[in-house]
Amino acid sequence: MKQFQLNASIAIFVLVLLLSWVFHGTGVVENDVQRNIYIPETLTIPLQVKAAYNGDMMFFRYRWPAKEPHIYHDMLKFQDGKWERYGKSVAGPQPQGIYEDRVAMLVDDGSVPEFEKYGGYITVGDRMRFFTNEATKEEVEAHPYLGKKKEQEEVGKHLPETRANIADWASVVPEAQLDAQRKAGYFLDLWHWRAHRSSPIGKSDDQVIAEARYGDAGKGPFFDNWDKDAKRPKLMFDPDKLGKVGKVALAWDDIAQRKLGFDDLYYLREDQAKPYDPNYAWKNGDTLPRRVLRPGEGSRADISVQGKARWQDGYWEVSLVRKMDTGHPLDDKAFVDNRVYTVAFSVHRDAFGSRWHYVSLPQRLGLNRQADFQAVRFTGAEPAWDQDWRSVTLFYPGQVSWPILNSARHAGAENIKKGIPVRQRHSEIQLAHYGVEMEFYDAIRRQWQYTLLAGVLLITGFGVAVNLLLVRKEN
Amino acid sequence: MVAYHHLLVHFPIALWTTAALMILWRALSDGALAQAAGRLLTPLLALSIVTGFIAYVVGLSVFPFETLTSSPLGRNHLTAATWALAYWIVVLVTSWRLGEAVWIGVRRWIMLGLGALGGILLTVTGALGGHLSGSPSAVSQIFRLLGWEVYTTFYVPNFMLVLLIVSALALIGLGVAGRDRR
Structure with a gap:
C-alpha cells in the first residue's frame, strides 16, 4: 500500500510537471480587437x-x-443606394484584405x-x-x-x-x-x-x-475621394480619359477576388477622373477608390x-x-x-x-x-x-x-x-x-505570480509526501 | 547590489552542483568514498540553502520589485530561483530525515531523480541569470528546442493552476495516508 502511494506521488509530481511544460504560456495571449490587440502569426x-x-x-x-501582394486600399462600394467603405485602418488585418x-x-x-x-x-x-x-x-x-x-x-x-x-x-x-x-x-x-x-x-x-x-x-x-456632407465620392473614373468606354467604376468582385493585378486599373488617378455623377445609374458592387493619386x-x-x-x-x-x-x-x-x-x-x-x-x-x-x-x-x-x-x-x-x-x-x-x-x-x-x-502586461504578470506560488505549493506537497512515505518506523 | 549578487550566487551554484554530483555518485556506488560523500550530503545541502537564501534575498534587491517583475526574463529568473531554493530544501529535509537510509533500495533512485531535477532547476536559474546580466549562453537554445522561449514569461493557464493546487493537496494526502503511524 505504501509503495503504491509512493509510486502514485512520484507519478503525480512528474505528470503535473510535464503538463505544466506542455501547457505553459497558454490561456492569456489572445487577440482582442476591442482592446486594439492582435498578434501577428509571424x-x-x-x-x-x-x-x-x-x-x-x-x-x-x-x-x-x-505571401501575396496587397495593392488595393480603402475602397468605396455602392450597395443598396449607399457607398460603404472597405479598407480603413483597423486593429489587425483588414478583413477583406483591402489594405496596401x-x-x-x-x-x-x-x-x-x-x-x-x-x-x-x-x-x-x-x-x-x-x-x-x-x-x-x-x-x-x-x-x-x-x-x-x-x-x-x-x-x-x-x-x-x-x-x-x-x-x-x-x-x-x-x-x-x-x-x-x-x-x-x-x-x-x-x-x-x-x-x-x-x-x-x-x-x-x-x-x-x-x-x-x-x-x-x-x-x-494622394487625397481623399469622399464628400463628407453628401456622403458620396467626389470623383469617379472618366471613361474618355481611360480609353475604356463605360468604365466609371471598378467591380467589387474583381477587388474581393483579387482579379486585378499590377497592370490592371485598380487605382484612381486625378488626371483620369471626373466629378462624381449622382445621377449615373450606379448598381450594387460598383466600386471607387477612396484615395485619388496625383x-x-x-x-x-x-x-x-x-x-x-x-x-x-x-x-x-x-x-x-x-x-x-x-x-x-x-x-x-x-x-x-x-x-x-x-x-x-x-x-x-x-x-x-x-x-x-x-x-x-x-x-x-x-x-x-x-x-x-x-x-x-x-x-x-x-x-x-x-x-x-x-x-x-x-x-x-x-x-x-x-x-x-x-x-x-x-x-x-x-x-x-x-x-x-x-x-x-x-x-x-x-x-x-x-x-x-x-x-498583456497585467494578465501575464498576474498569471506568473499564481504559477510561481502554485509551483512552490507543488514542490512542498511533493516534499511532504516523499518524506512521509520514505521514512519508516525503524528509522 | 548586482555585483554582490553575482558574487554570492557562486556559492549555491557550486554547492548545488557538487550536491547533484554527489547524489549521482552515491546512487550509483556503495564504495567507501561514495559512502563518505553521501554522509557529507546533508551538511553540504544545509550550507547551500543558507548561501542560496542569501543570494536570493540580495538578488531581490538588484532591481526594484516592479522592475524585476515587469521583465519576462526577470520573472523567469525569479521563478526558477524560487523553485530551485524550495526544491533543494526538500532534498535537504529528505537527506536529513532519512540519513543513510536514503541510499537503501528504491530510495537511492528517488534521490537520483531529486538530484537530477535540482540540477535542471539550477541550470535554468543560472542560464536566465546570465541573460539578465547581459551574458546569454547557448543553454537557452536547449530550452527553445524543448518548447520554451526564455524571452516569454513561464506561466500556466488557469486549469493548470487548479491542477497544480489539487495535485499538491493530493500529494500531501497520499503522504499522510501512507505514513507509518507510531
Missing part, C-alpha cells in the same frame, strides 16, 4: 536593403517576403542622437494611436496645438523632446521651441512607400516626424519609385530615389558624401495597417564611410545594384513605448540613461516577444 521577417548614390541622387532598394503593403525608412544625420541608439522606439510616445490606452479623437482634437492648430486626430509618432514630459502626449513644448528644434534638425525624415498610395504613379510619400508625423510641405501624392508638389513629392515596384515569386522589390539634397532642410535630411547616417526600416504586409508593422533596429549607413552597410557610389543615371544586400531582421514591436522604456517597468531604463544602445542588450526576437508580453 513575429520577425527579413528585409534586404541596398543603397547607392551618384553625387546628385540617392537610391534605396528594398526586398522582403510576402508598405515599406518605410526613417533617416537621421545625427541631429537626433537617441535615434542612433534606440531607433523608432523613441518615436513611440504616450497613448499612441491603436494602443490599448490610445488617446481618443476628441481628446486630440481638443488639444490647443496638435488638435486645433495642426488638425491632428490621433497621437502619432513624435520625438521625445517635443514633449515637456515624455509620459504625457499632451505636454507639447511651446511652438517657438518646436520651430527652433526643427531648424536645428531635430526631426526624422520619413520615406514612406505605399503599394496603392501612390506606387502606381511612381511616387512615394515624403514625411517628417517631429512633434507629430506630418507630410512634408507641399501637396501629397504627382504631388513641393517637398512632399521629392521621392519617386525607380523603375516599377513589383511583387514576384513571394518577394516585393521596391526601389526609391530622391535628390541627395532636396533643398528642403526643414523636412528632409540631406545626404552628403563621406558622412554616416542612421536609418531604420518598417514593413507592412498581409493587409495589416497602422501599428501592425515590422520594424528594424537602427542601422548605420555610410556614404564612403565605415558603417553597418554602405551606399555604393556610381556614375551615370541609375545604379547597377550589383552589390550585396544588407540583411536586416524586422520584428513586431507590440505596445512598447518610449515612456515605458524609461520607467521603472524597464530594467534597462538605467542603461538608456547611460546611452547604451539597444542592440547591445537585446536581439530582435527578444524585443518581439517583449512587445507581445507588454500587450
Whole structure:
C-alpha cells in the first residue's frame, strides 16, 4: 500500500510537471480587437536593403517576403443606394484584405542622437494611436496645438523632446521651441512607400516626424475621394480619359477576388477622373477608390519609385530615389558624401495597417564611410545594384513605448540613461516577444505570480509526501 | 547590489552542483568514498540553502520589485530561483530525515531523480541569470528546442493552476495516508 502511494506521488509530481511544460504560456495571449490587440502569426521577417548614390541622387532598394501582394486600399462600394467603405485602418488585418503593403525608412544625420541608439522606439510616445490606452479623437482634437492648430486626430509618432514630459502626449513644448528644434534638425525624415498610395504613379510619400508625423510641405501624392456632407465620392473614373468606354467604376468582385493585378486599373488617378455623377445609374458592387493619386508638389513629392515596384515569386522589390539634397532642410535630411547616417526600416504586409508593422533596429549607413552597410557610389543615371544586400531582421514591436522604456517597468531604463544602445542588450526576437508580453502586461504578470506560488505549493506537497512515505518506523 | 549578487550566487551554484554530483555518485556506488560523500550530503545541502537564501534575498534587491517583475526574463529568473531554493530544501529535509537510509533500495533512485531535477532547476536559474546580466549562453537554445522561449514569461493557464493546487493537496494526502503511524 505504501509503495503504491509512493509510486502514485512520484507519478503525480512528474505528470503535473510535464503538463505544466506542455501547457505553459497558454490561456492569456489572445487577440482582442476591442482592446486594439492582435498578434501577428509571424513575429520577425527579413528585409534586404541596398543603397547607392551618384553625387546628385540617392537610391534605396528594398526586398522582403510576402505571401501575396496587397495593392488595393480603402475602397468605396455602392450597395443598396449607399457607398460603404472597405479598407480603413483597423486593429489587425483588414478583413477583406483591402489594405496596401508598405515599406518605410526613417533617416537621421545625427541631429537626433537617441535615434542612433534606440531607433523608432523613441518615436513611440504616450497613448499612441491603436494602443490599448490610445488617446481618443476628441481628446486630440481638443488639444490647443496638435488638435486645433495642426488638425491632428490621433497621437502619432513624435520625438521625445517635443514633449515637456515624455509620459504625457499632451505636454507639447511651446511652438517657438518646436520651430527652433526643427531648424536645428531635430526631426526624422520619413520615406514612406505605399503599394496603392501612390506606387502606381511612381511616387512615394515624403514625411517628417517631429512633434507629430506630418507630410512634408507641399501637396501629397494622394487625397481623399469622399464628400463628407453628401456622403458620396467626389470623383469617379472618366471613361474618355481611360480609353475604356463605360468604365466609371471598378467591380467589387474583381477587388474581393483579387482579379486585378499590377497592370490592371485598380487605382484612381486625378488626371483620369471626373466629378462624381449622382445621377449615373450606379448598381450594387460598383466600386471607387477612396484615395485619388496625383504627382504631388513641393517637398512632399521629392521621392519617386525607380523603375516599377513589383511583387514576384513571394518577394516585393521596391526601389526609391530622391535628390541627395532636396533643398528642403526643414523636412528632409540631406545626404552628403563621406558622412554616416542612421536609418531604420518598417514593413507592412498581409493587409495589416497602422501599428501592425515590422520594424528594424537602427542601422548605420555610410556614404564612403565605415558603417553597418554602405551606399555604393556610381556614375551615370541609375545604379547597377550589383552589390550585396544588407540583411536586416524586422520584428513586431507590440505596445512598447518610449515612456515605458524609461520607467521603472524597464530594467534597462538605467542603461538608456547611460546611452547604451539597444542592440547591445537585446536581439530582435527578444524585443518581439517583449512587445507581445507588454500587450498583456497585467494578465501575464498576474498569471506568473499564481504559477510561481502554485509551483512552490507543488514542490512542498511533493516534499511532504516523499518524506512521509520514505521514512519508516525503524528509522 | 548586482555585483554582490553575482558574487554570492557562486556559492549555491557550486554547492548545488557538487550536491547533484554527489547524489549521482552515491546512487550509483556503495564504495567507501561514495559512502563518505553521501554522509557529507546533508551538511553540504544545509550550507547551500543558507548561501542560496542569501543570494536570493540580495538578488531581490538588484532591481526594484516592479522592475524585476515587469521583465519576462526577470520573472523567469525569479521563478526558477524560487523553485530551485524550495526544491533543494526538500532534498535537504529528505537527506536529513532519512540519513543513510536514503541510499537503501528504491530510495537511492528517488534521490537520483531529486538530484537530477535540482540540477535542471539550477541550470535554468543560472542560464536566465546570465541573460539578465547581459551574458546569454547557448543553454537557452536547449530550452527553445524543448518548447520554451526564455524571452516569454513561464506561466500556466488557469486549469493548470487548479491542477497544480489539487495535485499538491493530493500529494500531501497520499503522504499522510501512507505514513507509518507510531
